[in-house]
Amino acid sequence: MHGVKRAKQSREAIEAKKKKEVALLADYRALEEDVIARKRAGDYSEEAFTLTTKLLKLNFEYYSVWNYRRQILERATFPNASPDKINEVLSVELTFTSAALRQHPKVYWIWNHRSWCLEHVPDGPSEEDPHGWKTANWNKELFVVEKMLDADARNFHAWNYRRVVLASLPVPRPPAEELAYTRRKIESNFSNFSAWHQRSKVFASVWETQEPGDVKLAKDAEFELVKNALFIDPNDQSGWLYHRWLVGDGADVSILSREVGVITEILEIAPDSKWCLDSLVHYKRLLLRGTPLGVDSRALRQECTEILQKLEEIDPMRRRRYQDLRREMDVEA
Amino acid sequence: MSSTLLVDKHVTYIQALAKNKDDLAYHLTTHLRMNAIYWGVTALFIMERPDALDRDDILDFVMSCWDEEAGALYFWSAFGANPGHDAHILASLSAVQLLATYDALDRLDTVDSKRARLVQFFLDRQNEDGSFTGDQFGERDTRFLYIALNALSLLGCKDDLARIADKTVAHVIRCRNFDGGFGAEPGAESHAAQVWVCVSALAILDRLDAIDIPLLAWWLAERQLPTGGLNGRPEKLPDVCYSHWVLSSLSTLRKLSWIDAPALERFILAAQDEEGGGIADRTGDMPDVFHTCFGVAGLSLLGFPGLRDLDPVYCMPADIIEKRGLRKDWEALPRRAA
Ligand SMILES: [Zn+2]
Numbered sequence: 001m002h003g004v005k006r007a008k009q010s011r012e013a014i015e016a017k018k019k020k021e022v023a024l025l026a027d028y029r030a031l032e033e034d035v036i037a038r039k040r041a042g043d044y045s046e047e048a049f050t051l052t053t054k055l056l057k058l059n060f061e062y063y064s065v066w067n068y069r070r071q072i073l074e075r076a077t078f079p080n081a082s083p084d085k086i087n088e089v090l091s092v093e094l095t096f097t098s099a100a101l102r103q104h105p106k107v108y109w110i111w112n113h114r115s116w117c118l119e120h121v122p123d124g125p126s127e128e129d130p131h132g133w134k135t136a137n138w139n140k141e142l143f144v145v146e147k148m149l150d151a152d153a154r155n156f157h158a159w160n161y162r163r164v165v166l167a168s169l170p171v172p173r174p175p176a177e178e179l180a181y182t183r184r185k186i187e188s189n190f191s192n193f194s195a196w197h198q199r200s201k202v203f204a205s206v207w208e209t210q211e212p213g214d215v216k217l218a219k220d221a222e223f224e225l226v227k228n229a230l231f232i233d234p235n236d237q238s239g240w241l242y243h244r245w246l247v248g249d250g251a252d253v254s255i256l257s258r259e260v261g262v263i264t265e266i267l268e269i270a271p272d273s274k275w276c277l278d279s280l281v282h283y284k285r286l287l288l289r290g291t292p293l294g295v296d297s298r299a300l301r302q303e304c305t306e307i308l309q310k311l312e313e314i315d316p317m318r319r320r321r322y323q324d325l326r327r328e329m330d331v332e333a
Numbered sequence: 334m335s336s337t338l339l340v341d342k343h344v345t346y347i348q349a350l351a352k353n354k355d356d357l358a359y360h361l362t363t364h365l366r367m368n369a370i371y372w373g374v375t376a377l378f379i380m381e382r383p384d385a386l387d388r389d390d391i392l393d394f395v396m397s398c399w400d401e402e403a404g405a406l407y408f409w410s411a412f413g414a415n416p417g418h419d420a421h422i423l424a425s426l427s428a429v430q431l432l433a434t435y436d437a438l439d440r441l442d443t444v445d446s447k448r449a450r451l452v453q454f455f456l457d458r459q460n461e462d463g464s465f466t467g468d469q470f471g472e473r474d475t476r477f478l479y480i481a482l483n484a485l486s487l488l489g490c491k492d493d494l495a496r497i498a499d500k501t502v503a504h505v506i507r508c509r510n511f512d513g514g515f516g517a518e519p520g521a522e523s524h525a526a527q528v529w530v531c532v533s534a535l536a537i538l539d540r541l542d543a544i545d546i547p548l549l550a551w552w553l554a555e556r557q558l559p560t561g562g563l564n565g566r567p568e569k570l571p572d573v574c575y576s577h578w579v580l581s582s583l584s585t586l587r588k589l590s591w592i593d594a595p596a597l598e599r600f601i602l603a604a605q606d607e608e609g610g611g612i613a614d615r616t617g618d619m620p621d622v623f624h625t626c627f628g629v630a631g632l633s634l635l636g637f638p639g640l641r642d643l644d645p646v647y648c649m650p651a652d653i654i655e656k657r658g659l660r661k662d663w664e665a666l667p668r669r670a671a
Contacts, residue, residue: 002572004619006606021357028360036417061364064419067470112472154569160521193567197522200511237555237567245511317593318554324591 031055039068044076053096060100063109070116083122087133093117094137098144105148111157114141115164131170138169146181153185159194163201175206183225190229193238200245219255222246227262234270240279250286259283274315281307281325288332301333338632338639339605343625344385346610347373350622351386363415367398371427372626374434378650379629379641392437395428399447403469409454410447422458422467425451426480430649433487433657441488452490455481459497463504464518474517475508479530482537483647486659498538505531506543513548525556525565529578533646536585536661550588553579561596562615572614573604577627581645584634587664594635594666601628636666 009017035055038048052069056062073093078086094117100110121137123130142165148158166173179202185195203222207215223246229239243259250256260283267276281304288300308326312319350373353359362369370391377385400413403420411420412428429451432438441448458465458481465477478501485494507519508531514523515531528549535541556563556579562571563579576597583589603616604624611620612628633643642651645663654660 001619001621001624002614006613006617006619018356025355025357025360028357032360040417059361059364061362063364063421064413064417067419067468070470108472112470116470154566156517156522156524156566160517163518163520191568194522197510201520241512241567248511317557317559317596318591320590321551321554 028058031058035065035068039064039071044072048072049077056100060104060107060110066109066113070113073120078120083124086120086122087124090117090121091137094140101144101148102151105152105155106157108157111161115161118168135170138165141165142169149185153189153192154194156194159198162198175202178202186225186229190233191236191238193241196238196242200242219246223255223259223262230263230266230276231269234266234273234276237275240275243279244282247283247286250283250290253287253290256283256287256290260287272314274311277307277311277314281311285329301329304329336599336602338380338602338629338637339607339610340380340382340639342607342610343380343605343612343629344377344382344610346606346620347377347622347625348385364418366415367395367412367424367427367431368414369622370394371430372622374431375649376622376626376629378434379633379643381639381641388435388437391431392435392440395431396440398424398428404450404454404457407453407457407469408450409457410450411454412451420454420468422455422465422477422480425454426484429484429487430647434649434653436653438488448488452485452488452493455485455488456493456497459501463497463500463502475505475515475527475534476517476530478504479534479537482534486537487647487657489657494538498540502535502538502540502543505534509543512552513545513550514552522566523552525553525563525575525578525582528553529582532582532585536646536663537659539661541586544586546586546588550583550586550591553583553586554588554591557592557597561593561598561600563592563597570615571600573601573612573624573631574614574627576601577631580631580634581648584645584665585661585663587662589634589664589666598632598635598637601631604628634665636669638669638671640668642668 031051031054035048035051038051049069049072052065052072055065056069073089077089081089094114097110097114097117100107104110118137118141121134124133126132142162145158145162145165148155149162152158166178179199182195182199182202185192186199203218207218210218226239226243226246229236230243247256247259260280263276263280263283267273267280270276284300284304288297305326308322311322315322350369374386374391377383395412397416398412398414398418399410400418400420401410404410411422411425413419413421414424418424429438432440441451458467458477460466460473464473465481466473467477482494482501505515508515508517508521508527510516510523512523514528516522516524517527521527532541532544535543555567556565556575558564558571560571562573563576564571565575565578580589580597583591601612604613604618605611605628606613606620609620611622612625613620614624629640630643630648633640634645642665643649644651644654644660645665646661647654647659651660
């Protein structure tokens with residue numbers, strides 16, 4: 001159970017609640033027994049299907065009943081139905097589960113059932129338009145996921161599912177649309193690491209096929225975006241993690257030096273920001289690794305040591321890590 | 334706020350859960366029963382109270398959840414969460430862990446060779462690309478990959494594990510992110526629970542070299558918040574269960590020193606229900622057996638006095654894993670004297 005406050009209940013209150021539950025429990029038990037007996041007996045009737053709806057509404061996590069429901073559809077409903085009818089049945093399923101998801105946005109089994117439904121949408125409506133139904137359904141699904149992410153912008157079920165939907169669209173969306181979406185999410189809340197993460201994945205695949213010049217332009221724009229986030233809240237780790245992804249292994253020394261400059265600026269307005277300091281050490285160590293011409297490695301090393309000492313003071317929870325890093329640097333020197 | 338672990342209360346709390354069978358809540362959670370018993374039993378063993386629940390009752394329950402039908406066409410069978418429930422990998426691991434904890438895996442050596450069919454169930458869950466599904470309906474998740482490896486190694490399937498190791502590791506690597514962590518699927522965001530399953534899976538296969546340890550340990554250490562508790566992802570709330578997954582991962586990576594152990598210990602102890610027993614996700618919330626297990630498990634790794642050692646890779650008593658020759662090179666904090 002997550003986030004359910006502990007309420008002090010008197011013995012009387014508990015007894016009263018139990019009494020109220022007696023009838024409910026008897027109904028539930030009777031329904032459950034009926035459904036499980038039918039499942040065992042291989043009853044794939046419409047009546048059995050209706051009973052699974054009733055039971056699932058009381059308990060959306062009853063995975064065996066979801067399984068049974070799919071068995072009824074696969075073994076009895078679909079074999080005797082036209083594609084038209086199958087499409088219709090599946091839209092009813094999708095409506096049923098979207099109501100369920102609004103109440104229980106983190107129940108795996110509901111998400112699973114939705115993707116199973118979508119995978120079973122038949123070709124149609126016509127030979128000329130074989131992907132019409134699929135496209136309509138997957139597009140609608142994207143809309144549902146966006147609603148879920150409006151309600152909870154960090155719901156990782158919804159983000160993971162979003163990636164499934166995007167990969168399943170019969171006509172893929174241009175990556176620019178996903179970039180615009182993640183940008184909107186980030187701009188409405190810079191702490192939304194899920195959106196930063198998604199953005200990194202989209203860029204990673206886009207950049208694989210782009211010219212180096214275009215990649216550089218896009219990266220510079222990203223550095224600009226994340227810089228804004230870091231200036232607004234230097235203690236929000238989401239932006240710093242994304243920044244670290246952008247810098248990567250620091251092979252581009254000019255970018256690395258430029259970004260060290262940017263962070264030094266941020267440090268001036270937030271001298272005790274541990275994320276600022278930690279990033280600075282990381283990037284300076286990357287600079288040391290390359291030891292490009294004109295870099296005074298002794299001075300850099302000294303700066304890193306001093307920052308690590310400061311980190312030990314302002315972030316004592318993780319002081320052992322900073323000590324380990326210092327020791328590592330001593331060994332390297 | 335308590336600075337002691339209320340062992341007696343937690344034991345009573347777990348015992349009561351097994352007894353209150355006329356509760357609506359009991360019946361609404363049958364889909365989790367096998368897991369719940371594993372969480373309860375593991376907590377009891379770690380608190381050195383292994384006899385608090387009746388061994389035979391539990392073993393009989395486990396065997397009563399054997400689902401003969403689900404895989405009949407494919408020559409596999411496995412465990413459901415409760416009698417009459419469908420076979421699923423989640424319930425099946427808990428069943429194997431319970432049998433192993435009570436040293437009763439021989440219950441699978443039946444004339445109808447349950448052991449062989451169960452092994453087949455776990456092996457058949459693997460897809461071509463190395464990923465694993467939870468049942469025949471196809472949900473993929475790195476949780477299931479870890480579960481299969483854990484169960485197969487408890488079942489002594491060394492050769493099978495060696496055979497599938499390469500493609501399994503390749504899939505885990507595809508789920509790795511730039512922050513050093515792992516997600517549920519390729520492309521998915523890093524998440525402490527998924528990190529724990531991937532780190533543990535790689536540990537079971539002796540392939541921790543697939544991890545950038547300083548990077549991942551840094552990400553894990555940054556999960557700790559000023560309250561001492563750890564969260565599962567950046568900018569989220571701290572929670573006893575996430576604390577445990579981060580802690581176990583750090584233990585397997587031998588980087589436990591990178592977080593503030595006393596602060597975490599205080600956070601877990603503060604989440605105890607001092608009246609009714611049990612541990613909650615955080616202080617002031619309703620306790621449940623899931624967080625009770627991971628709270629106690631976390632305290633064990635932190636060297637809390639009087640507890641039995643916990644194996645962070647298998648989340649089972651360490652001596653039981655060691656006896657099966659499965660211990661990996663993890664490191665916990667030394668057990669303190671009471
Ligand atoms: Zn939790």
